[in-house]
Amino acid sequence: MLISDVVARASIPATTLRYYEDLGLITARRSPNGYRTYDESVLDRLAMIEAAKQLNLSLPETAELLLVVDSDSCTQVHEVMHPTLQQRLRDVDERLASLQRLRDRLAAATRRVAACPDSGDSCRSECALLTDQRLNCTTTSPAHEGTRTR
Numbered sequence: 040m041l042i043s044d045v046v047a048r049a050s051i052p053a054t055t056l057r058y059y060e061d062l063g064l065i066t067a068r069r070s071p072n073g074y075r076t077y078d079e080s081v082l083d084r085l086a087m088i089e090a091a092k093q094l095n096l097s098l099p100e101t102a103e104l105l106l107v108v109d110s111d112s113c114t115q116v117h118e119v120m121h122p123t124l125q126q127r128l129r130d131v132d133e134r135l136a137s138l139q140r141l142r143d144r145l146a147a148a149t150r151r152v153a154a155c156p157d158s159g160d161s162c163r164s165e166c167a168l169l170t171d172q173r174l175n176c177t178t179t180s181p182a183h184e185g186t187r188t189r
Contacts, residue, residue: 040077042067049085064088064102095127 046053059065060075065084067075084105091101100123107119 040079040081042075042077045077045081045085049082051085059085059088062098062102064098064105094124096123 040048042053042056045051045056056065056067056075060067065077065081065088067077067081070076087105087108088101091104096104104116104120107116111119
């Protein structure tokens with residue numbers, strides 16, 4: 040297949056194919072006129088690269104996987120990939136927990152801002168930004184010092 044055939048069948052840009060070739064992820068033969076030619080197996084290889092991308096594997100990790108797939112048994116592929124995927128899963132769980140904490144802080148700040156009264160007086164920024172349980176909007180004018188505006 041010519042590069043245009045692979046591009047059409049795999050729905051990826053020619054520049055990506057060339058890049059993957061430069062990285063050694065795929066190989067192409069050269070015809071006498073210098074055109075890249077690929078055999079049908081390149082489509083399976085591209086599908087595997089795409090699957091690795093969807094798992095957020097880096098290109099070096101993908102290259103390692105492809106080397107193992109090319110030369111080793113399923114057992115060895117398992118031994119290489121299982122720890123990598125387990126670590127990736129732990130990383131995602133940590134990011135999810137961090138995002139949940141952020142979401143909780145945002146929700147609390149949203150509730151505090153919503154609870155602040157409409158007032159022409161100055162409102163302390165702590166109403167929205169700090170996480171103490173008993174933060175309230177208070178006026179800072181001397182006539183209302185120490186009183187709540189709620």
